[in-house]
Amino acid sequence: MPSPADDPRPLGHAVAGATAPAPAGPSGEARRGAAVSVTGVSQWFGRRGARRHALDDVSLEIEAGEFVCLIGPSGCGKSTLLNLVAGFVAPTTGTVATDGAPVTGPGADRGVVFQQPRLFPWLSVRSNVALGPRLAGMRRADRRRIADEALALVGLSDVADRPPYELSGGMQQRAAIARALGGRPRVLLMDEPFAALDALTRERLQDEILRVWAATGTTVVFVTHSVEEAVYLGTRVVAFSARPGRVIFDELGGFGARTDREDLRSEPDFVTFRDRVHRVIRTAAGG
Ligand SMILES: Nc1ncnc2c1ncn2[C@@H]1O[C@H](COP(=O)(O)OP(=O)(O)OP(=O)(O)O)[C@@H](O)[C@H]1O
DSSP states (O other), X not given: OOOGGGOOSOTTTTOTTTOOOOOOOOOSSOOTTOSEEEEEEEEXXXXXXXXXXXXXXXXXXXXXXXXXXXXXXXXXXHHHXXXXXXXXXXXXXXXXXXXXXXOOSOOTTEEEEXXXXXXXXXXXXXXXXXXXXXXXXXXXXXXXXXXHHHHHHTTOGGGTTSOGGGSOHHHHHHHHHHHHHTTOOSEEEEESTTTTSOHHHHHHHHHHHHHHHHHHOOEEEEEOSOHHHHHHHOSEEEEEOSSSBOEEEEEOOOGGGOSOOTTGGGSHHXXXXXXXXXXXXXXXXXX
């Protein structure tokens, strides 16, 4: 895999006109080269006698450029699925691959954003973003260029030299997104990244992440508890049953790719789709 420093493209390489990539469809059959391929994955945790079945026979094909939102009752295995794709855990059974290559551990082709920004307080915002490239052994000038491009993409150029604790929660989360983008990932894995933010900041960052997605062409897999957020952001919404998580809903809402976003949340199509997903989740959660 080429190093991000060798990639001559600026981070926003797909921009030109900045419309979001067309959503690709979910496909039943495993295809080589899908951005993310999860095939027959079941996940168990714990030891004999106290084993916990987190995921049951989950298969999911995600095409390059999709923005897929994962939703489901608490404890259904959404984070587990993200962790499997990130390479933080290995599946008990089944396989996980990115671009046709089996996932055997974490890699720069997958950037991860968590609910908490997890920035190092003793490093400047720029140094936080440049940390991945630094650990990858990149030259100082290259890592500075990459960090500055990523920070520009999330609108944080002005605060690059400040320590993270001087930034608001929303700005810190944008820095965490920039850090994940620093490795020029093919896939951005986001685990409830806006859950800890106030409502207004959350809405701002939703539009921000769509802008970043359109600008980079990165495939996004986004875990959320909010049906509204899943429908607003996703080109595709995938819902899981209660634990052990199984895929019980997988549809292209397409709303994440809509460029006319003003009043989108109150449009009849949006409301109808959102209500359908709500019903699926309510039933899955047993209520
Ligand atoms: N490393 C682990 N060791 C043991 N059990 C785990 C581990 N990771 C997850 N689990 C268990 O697997 C199940 C699924 O957890 P997971 O965090 O993936 O669910 P989730 O859908 O993301 O939940 P939530 O929406 O509440 O964040 C839970 O019962 C959890 O306790």
